[in-house]
Amino acid sequence: MNIRGLQRFTMVDYPGKMACVIFTGGCNFRCPYCHNPCLVFDPESQPLIRESQIMSFLESRVGKLDGVVISGGEPTLQPELPEFAVKVKNLGFAIKIDTNGSTPDIVISMLKAGLIDAMGVDYKGPAEIYNIVARSKIPDLAARVHKLLQYVADHHVPIDVRTTVHRELLSFDKLKEMRDELDALGIRQWTLQQFNPVEIISDELLTIPTYTDRELIDMARVLGGITRVRGLKGLYLD
Numbered sequence: 001m002n003i004r005g006l007q008r009f010t011m012v013d014y015p016g017k018m019a020c021v022i023f024t025g026g027c028n029f030r031c032p033y034c035h036n037p038c039l040v041f042d043p044e045s046q047p048l049i050r051e052s053q054i055m056s057f058l059e060s061r062v063g064k065l066d067g068v069v070i071s072g073g074e075p076t077l078q079p080e081l082p083e084f085a086v087k088v089k090n091l092g093f094a095i096k097i098d099t100n101g102s103t104p105d106i107v108i109s110m111l112k113a114g115l116i117d118a119m120g121v122d123y124k125g126p127a128e129i130y131n132i133v134a135r136s137k138i139p140d141l142a143a144r145v146h147k148l149l150q151y152v153a154d155h156h157v158p159i160d161v162r163t164t165v166h167r168e169l170l171s172f173d174k175l176k177e178m179r180d181e182l183d184a185l186g187i188r189q190w191t192l193q194q195f196n197p198v199e200i201i202s203d204e205l206l207t208i209p210t211y212t213d214r215e216l217i218d219m220a221r222v223l224g225g226i227t228r229v230r231g232l233k234g235l236y237l238d
C-alpha cells in the first residue's frame, strides 16, 4: 500500500463512528477543486508510511476507535487494498472507503467479501460532462460510477454521495440533471459541498466567484429529494 498520510482521529469522516483516516497516494482524476494536489500529482513528496507502522498504530487503537476510513487520492488504485482491508477487519474495525467511483468492479468485489461497511463517493457531474469535470480520459466513466451507485443502492450500503459545487463547473441545470440521475439509480441522499478556496489543483477557480451559501441552499431546496448542503461559510441568514 502506498500510504502517504494518517489522521489519527476523526469524528466527522465516518458518520457515527470514532475513526482514523488513511490517505493513499495517486489518483486517476484531476478535479480542479481537489484539496490534495500533492497526493494526486506528487505523492512521493509526502513521507511513505509503511503498512507495518499503520498496523502497529491500529493495534494500539483496538477498543478505542470504531472504524478506519481509507481515502486518498483514490484508494482503489492500490492493488493491495483488498488484502490490507482483510487485515484491518481482522482487528475488528469497520471500514469506510472514500472513492471516486471509477473502479466499480473492485469496490463491488470488496463489498461482496464483506470488506467495506460504508462508503463515500464523489459524484462529479452529470453523465454528459463527467469526464470534463473530473478531467479524466477514462472511457465510460459516468457508466462506471453509475454501476457502483446502482449496486450500493440495491444493497443498501451506507453511503455519503457528495458533490463539490462551483458555478464555473456546474450550473443549476447540470445539478438538476445530476439529481435526476441519482433518483434513477435509487440514491436519495445527496450532499452539495460548498467550494472551499484553499490550495487546489486549478488556481483559476479561485478567481471566479462561485455560488453564495444562500444560492446553494436555495438550489438544494428546489432540487428536492434529500439534497443537503455542507461546508457553508456561516454567513447565511434566512
Ligand code: SF4
Pocket (backbone or CB within 6 Å): 027, 028, 029, 030, 031, 033, 034, 035, 036, 040, 072, 073, 074, 100, 122
Ligand atoms: S477524485 Fe478526489 S483525490 Fe482525485 S483529483 Fe478528484 S478530488 Fe482529488
